Amino acid sequence: MPLSVSPQQINRKPIMYSLYDVLISPFVDNPFMRRALVGTLVLALSSPPLGVLLTLRRMSLLGDALSHAVLPGVAIGYLLFGLSLPAMSVGGLCAGLAVVAVAGWVSRHTTLREDASLAATYLVALALGVMLISSQGTQLDLLHILFGSVLAVDHDGLILIAAVATLTLLLLAGFYRGLLLESFDPVFLAASGRRGGFCQQLFLLMIVLNLVAAFQTLGTLMAVGLMMLPAVCARLWCDSLVAQFCASVAIAMLASLSGLLLSYNFDLSSGPAIIVVLGLLYFFSLLMAPRGWLRPLLKRPHLRA
């Protein structure tokens, strides 16, 4: 029973630590740690590549906005069916897609750019969500929905994450060229007579799906953090898009594993621990990466041509 046992109770501190105790036994001894690890690792496969595409489109804050936008749907699902994962997920998905659709329509038919219309729409959605939750539930429920808990990932949550990650990776592979073309040169696409909407819609759908899956089980902070921070780090390290995808996934996985271990061994909150590790990696990347701050200062003699 993951919820009935807190990490503090299990984590009785021995006098001597072995590497096994610190690195392996948390996962061997505790089912909830295994589920948390699997959940975050699977999410680390699908979310960061979406984040890379978002940074390339200069829409880094879209994930943040959308994670708030799904709130009214989750709230309605929660109010109607209680703490039911399917109801809250479907609600969140519908709300996220509705916000994306409204914002997209506004930006196509008015002078407002996509970021402006999205900001306006998601703020209204967030306000509706908070209103709905506070009219019925308690503040505690709201906090639970907003910040989730990695350690409370249950079997259904894992299935949801796995399904979404699988779908995302398949769609990314299948529509890679279209996604790339639309991000890189939408005018080129439009000039050759294709209405470039399809891949864009698909892309936004994938983001909403990933956010909803992560949101329920891991919380908003984790959902957006695992999407954007590895992507930003990867951009500092690699030049090619494929390398950025791979690097972002590797960074996200590394942070997930070490964040969970950190939280277990030092009794820290697990979701924020993962994000803080990502933050450290970001800081390290800022300093050391080829596109970072320190490398240009290390003077290497220039070439002749």
Next chain:
Amino acid sequence: MSAMITLKDLTVSYRRHPAVHHLSGIFERGSLTALTGPNGAGKSTLLKSILNLVPIEHGVVTLAVPRSRIAYLPQQSEIDRSFPISVLDCVLLGHWQRIGLHSGVPTASKQQALAALQAVGLDGFAPRPLGSLSVGQFQRVLFARILLQDAELILLDEPFNAIDSHTTEALVKIIQGWHAEGRTTIAVLHDFEQVREYFPHTLLLARRLIAWGSTEETLSPENLRLAREVTAAWDEHAPVCITAADQ
């Protein structure tokens, strides 16, 4: 000579002010036309309306070829050069309609892309990231992409803007090659010297049509004076256009 593009009373406006005003005429198949005029004359707008990238308010644009046979080079500012793809991949995008969204890139396409890069003077640049290129080199890459597109109609919006004379010469050679191959080419240009030297036909636009025909006749001092007189600013108190009021 058959018509490649037929414009019939074309009007495109922004906030009721015409950017292209009652323009009619024909771009012949295989012609090489310079599209020139002062800033704000509606040159880019005309290209975009041919491609249906801006809403046409009035009139008709008829194309003799499907949209997939048109290549378009927008103004430089519209493309993000920091995008992490290689020069080769960027050029290969010229073949994407043939390859499709899902299947792999055939070796023949890759060879054609390498040949196109060689043709624009960028031999050996294929694996380099796009962000490492200069403005002029990037423009050459975009020309290579158009070479791959194998289009019948080629629309170039200020192709030589911020490009040095050496690169301009190389690119002009490519345009002349297209002309020799019978492709229809329209280029927005500002430099009358270039227009006189390389382009047999010219369309002088100042929102309305000033002159359209052989370059020598079109760029007469009288026509150029007429074009200059159309001020860049909108007249906020301009009366409603009679033909528009009729409808």
